[in-house]
Amino acid sequence: KAGVTQTPRYLIKTRGQQVTLSCSPISGHRSVSWYQQTPGQGLQFLFEYFSETQRNKGNFPGRFSGRQFSNSRSEMNVSTLELGDSALYLCASSLVGQGAGTDTQYFGPGTRLTVL
């Protein structure tokens, strides 16, 4: 079974632009979570989607948004990019996403975003 895929793998943008990142979950997985990883803040939770609905959100400004499609694929969007948005953006999928201890999240390779 194929793993979580993320596109693009690398991206360079300039301040003020917006960006859309894509995530395809493992086949059959219905929950998709997004995380941001920076050297200063580590790995931080952005939001989680299940059945096209955002179920959980981390402490990030409204410039960060996402959506999920009926096939469980997800996109996240960052508008008005700032230098501090440079990070590795990670997507993780899980089977049901009910928060059960056995509902393991599997991560994709990430998208490396550089904001100049």
Next chain:
Amino acid sequence: DAKTTQPPSMDCAEGRAANLPCNHSTISGNEYVYWYRQIHSQGPQYIIHGLKNNETNEMASLIITEDRKSSTLILPHATLRDTAVYYCIVRNSGSARQLTFGSGTQLTVLP
């Protein structure tokens, strides 16, 4: 979710067992212990998880103390490719869906 404490770094000789400790003294009864690792600039890789019994899979073993306040991840025969940051995460089985990552342990396997 309960907070975890891990040593910032550890070394291990290639071919030897790597034992990575994690303290989670405030863990509650319905919280699982998860281990992930992250090789530089890649996505975290799931290793193993457990509630109270020891667990083993093809990658590692997880030993949880009887009082559940600490655990040890064991890589039985470490290789150079096991060099990574290892994260111990305590996760509620109920409402908390996200993973809360700490700083982890940088394991370096030496030739």
